[in-house]
Amino acid sequence: xxxxxxxxxxxxxxxxxxxxxxxxxxxxxxxxxxxxxxxxxxxxxxxxxxxxxxxxxxxxxxxxxxxxxxxxxxxxxxxxxxxxxxxxxxxxxxxxxxxxxxxxxxxxxxxxxxxxxxxxxxxxxxxxxxxxxxxxxxxxxxxxxxxxxxxxxxxxxxxxxxxxxxxxxxxxxxxxxxxxxxxxxxxxxxxxxxxxxxxxxxxxxxxxxxxxxxxxxxxxxxxxxxxxxxxxxxxxxxxxxxxxxxxxxxxxxxxxxxxxxxxxxxxxxxxxxxxxxxxxxxxxxxxxxxxxxxxxxxxxxxxxxxxxxxxxxxxxxxxxxxxxxxxxxxxxxxxxxxxxxxxxxxxxxxxxxxxxxxxxxxxxxxxxxxxxxxxxxxxxxxxxxxxxxxxxxxxxxxxxxxxxxxxxxxxxxxxxxxxxxxxxxxxxxxxxxxxxxxxxxxxxxxxxxxxxxxxxxxxxxxxxxxxxxxxxxxxxxxxxxxxxxxxxxxxxxxxxxxxxxxxxxxxxxxxxxxxx
Numbered sequence: 001x002x003x004x005x006x007x008x009x010x011x012x013x014x015x016x017x018x019x020x021x022x023x024x025x026x027x028x029x030x031x032x033x034x035x036x037x038x039x040x041x042x043x044x045x046x047x048x049x050x051x052x053x054x055x056x057x058x059x060x061x062x063x064x065x066x067x068x069x070x071x072x073x074x075x076x077x078x079x080x081x082x083x084x085x086x087x088x089x090x091x092x093x094x095x096x097x098x099x100x101x102x103x104x105x106x107x108x109x110x111x112x113x114x115x116x117x118x119x120x121x122x123x124x125x126x127x128x129x130x131x132x133x134x135x136x137x138x139x140x141x142x143x144x145x146x147x148x149x150x151x152x153x154x155x156x157x158x159x160x161x162x163x164x165x166x167x168x169x170x171x172x173x174x175x176x177x178x179x180x181x182x183x184x185x186x187x188x189x190x191x192x193x194x195x196x197x198x199x200x201x202x203x204x205x206x207x208x209x210x211x212x213x214x215x216x217x218x219x220x221x222x223x224x225x226x227x228x229x230x231x232x233x234x235x236x237x238x239x240x241x242x243x244x245x246x247x248x249x250x251x252x253x254x255x256x257x258x259x260x261x262x263x264x265x266x267x268x269x270x271x272x273x274x275x276x277x278x279x280x281x282x283x284x285x286x287x288x289x290x291x292x293x294x295x296x297x298x299x300x301x302x303x304x305x306x307x308x309x310x311x312x313x314x315x316x317x318x319x320x321x322x323x324x325x326x327x328x329x330x331x332x333x334x335x336x337x338x339x340x341x342x343x344x345x346x347x348x349x350x351x352x353x354x355x356x357x358x359x360x361x362x363x364x365x366x367x368x369x370x371x372x373x374x375x376x377x378x379x380x381x382x383x384x385x386x387x388x389x390x391x392x393x394x395x396x397x398x399x400x401x402x403x404x405x406x407x408x409x410x411x412x413x414x415x416x417x418x419x420x421x422x423x424x425x426x427x428x429x430x431x432x433x434x435x436x437x438x439x440x441x442x443x444x445x446x447x448x449x450x451x452x453x454x455x456x457x458x459x460x461x462x463x464x465x466x467x468x469x470x471x472x473x474x475x476x477x478x479x480x481x482x483x484x485x486x487x488x489x490x491x492x493x494x495x496x497x498x499x500x501x502x503x504x505x506x507x508x509x510x511x512x513x514x515x516x
Contacts, residue, residue: 008047031046042084075231079222085105086102088100116220168301179326201280283413340420344449424481448489487502
C-alpha cells in the first residue's frame with residue numbers, strides 16, 4: 001500500500017537526521033535536500049506535491065531520481081553517478097545502499113567546488129572571454145543531442161507562462177502592480193508579433209527536450225571546462241522548449257550579473273556554431289529574455305518564505321530581475337555597424353568589444369568574414385585555406401552572404417555588426433544600400449595602422465580564423481581603397497584606445513544600468 005505524504009515526511013525526517021549525524025552539510029531547496037559528504041553528494045527529493053511536480057510517494061521519488069540521472073548524465077557524466085537506496089535493516093538502523101528495505105532514494109553525485117558555479121564566478125569579477133565561448137559551445141552541444149519534440153504545446157503554453165509570471169510577481173506586494181500589468185501586456189503584444197515565427201521554428205525542429213533551467217548557478221567549471229547540471233527532470237513539458245529560449249536563461253543571467261561582454265560572446269559564439277536559421281528567430285529573443293528575467297524575479301521572491309533570510313536583500317535582487325525584464329521587453333531599434341580595415345588593424349577585436357554596446361541586448365550579432373569563409377569551405381576556424389579560397393569570385397560570395405545574414409538579423413529587429421576588410425568601394429556601398437533597404441542607421445568604421453604594427457599583430461595570432469600573413473599585409477599596402485566614406489579610425493594604439501575612438505559615435509545602451 002502506498003505511503004501517505006504524512007508518513008513519507010516522517011520517514012524522510014529520520015533519513016535526514018541519519019545523514020546529518022554523519023557530519024554532512026545540508027542544503028535545502030523547495031523540492032530537494034542535498035547532503036554534502038566528503039567527495040560525494042546525495043540529493044533526495046522532498047516528499048512534496050506542487051502544481052508542477054509530485055514527489056509525494058516513494059515510488060515517484062525513485063522514478064524522479066532515475067529520470068534525473070537519465071537526463072543529466074549525458075550533460076555531466078563526471079557529476080551524476082547512480083540512484084542509491086537508503087535502506088532500513090531489521091533492527092531499524094538505516095544504511096546507504098544497504099541490503100534492507102528501501103525507505104528513500106537519492107541521486108548519488110560527485111561533489112564539486114561550489115564556488116566554481118558561474119553565479120559565484122560572475123560575482124567575483126569579469127568572466128574570461130574564453131570561458132563565455134566555452135559555455136556557448138557546451139549549450140550548443142546539449143542542443144545538438146537534445147531530442148526533437150513534435151508538439152505544438154510549447155508555443156501554446158507561452159500565454160499562460162506570461163500570466164503565471166504576472167500572478168507570481170504580485171504575491172507579497174513587493175513590486176508595483178501597475179508595472180507588472182504593463183510588463184504582462186507588453187509581453188503578450190510581443191508574443192502576438194512573433195507567434196508565426198515560433199510556430200515555424202517548431203516545425204523546423206528547434207523545439208527540443210532541453211536543459212530547461214540554465215541560470216548561472218546550474219553551470220559549473222570543472223577541470224577548466226563548463227559543465228551543465230541540474231536539468232529539469234520532473235516535467236518534460238517544462239523543458240520541451242525552443243532552444244533559443246533555453247539559451248536565453250544563461251544570457252539573461254549574465255546581463256543581470258553585469259557581465260555584458262560575456263553575454264555578448266556567449267550569444268555570438270552560439271550563433272556562430274549552430275544553424276544559420278537561428279538568425280530568423282532573433283525576433284523572439286526580447287520576449288524570451290524578459291520571460292526568463294521575470295521567472296527569476298518570481299523564484300527569488302519565493303525565498304522570502306524560508307526562515308532566517310535577509311528580506312531586504314532578497315526583495316532588492318527580485319526588483320533587479322524585474323527591472324531587467326521590463327527593459328528587455330522594449331528593445332531599441334536595430335542598427336547596422338560595419339568595421340573595415342586591412343589585416344592586422346584590429347577589426348575583429350574591436351567588433352567583439354563593440355558588440356555589447358549595440359542594442360538590443362545582449363548586443364549586436366557579429367558577422368565575421370574570416371569565420372564565414374571557413375564555414376563555406378566546411379573547415380575549422382583555425383584550419384588554413386588554400387589561395388583558391390581567396391579568389392575574387394569566392395570573396396564576392398562571402399560578402400554577399402554577409403549582407404544576406406545581416407539582412408536576416410535586421411529583419412528580426414536585432415542589430416548586426418559586420419567585420420570584414422571592405423577594401424573596395426562597391427563593398428562599402430553595398431552596406432549603405434543594405435541599411436537603406438532595412439531602414440536601419442549605418443555606422444561605418446575603417447581602421448588604419450602602419451604596416452609594421454599590422455605585421456606585428458598578425459605574427460602574434462594563435463588559433464585565429466584569419467589566414468592573413470605578414471606577406472599578405474605587405475601586399476595590401478598597394479590596395480586602391482578609394483574614397484572610404486566611413487569614419488576613419490586610428491587603430492595603431494591599444495584596443496581600448498580604438499574602442500574609445502569609436503564609442504562616442506554609437507548610442508550606447510548599457511545593460512549595467514538595469515542591475516538595480
